[in-house]
Amino acid sequence: MGRARKKKKVLIKDIAYQRIQLLFSFAENEARQSNLEWSNRYAYLARKIGMKYRIRLPPELKRRICKQCNSYLLPGKTSRVRLKNNNVTVTCLNCGNQKRYPYKN
Ligand SMILES: [Zn+2]
Numbered sequence: 551m552g553r554a555r556k557k558k559k560v561l562i563k564d565i566a567y568q569r570i571q572l573l574f575s576f577a578e579n580e581a582r583q584s585n586l587e588w589s590n591r592y593a594y595l596a597r598k599i600g601m602k603y604r605i606r607l608p609p610e611l612k613r614r615i616c617k618q619c620n621s622y623l624l625p626g627k628t629s630r631v632r633l634k635n636n637n638v639t640v641t642c643l644n645c646g647n648q649k650r651y652p653y654k655n
Pocket residue numbers: 616617618619620621642643644645646647
């Protein structure tokens with residue numbers, strides 16, 4: 551019985567994770583159409599689900615949300631991406647916050 555319960559918990563996390571990915575794809579869609587209010591809303595919901603179920607967002611999704619103002623970051627639209635000395639600098643165009651991480655091939 552203990553095992554079954556554990557299995558169920560994993561399943562819930564799985565569904566939550568799928569929902570997060572879906573929300574991020576919605577966010578991207580809305581950002582592309584300049585519906586920034588909606589894209590930010592979807593990003594917020596995705597983060598909230600992640601926190602609720604204690605799911606660590608993969609780095610590629612984490613980078614899509616501004617740490618400072620929680621805006622959804624779409625390169626070329628709501629964020630500016632620059633490559634410099636093997637580092638990627640992402641600037642949030644909403645608040646100007648910059649984030650740097652190493653660039654990997
Ligand atoms: Zn920001």
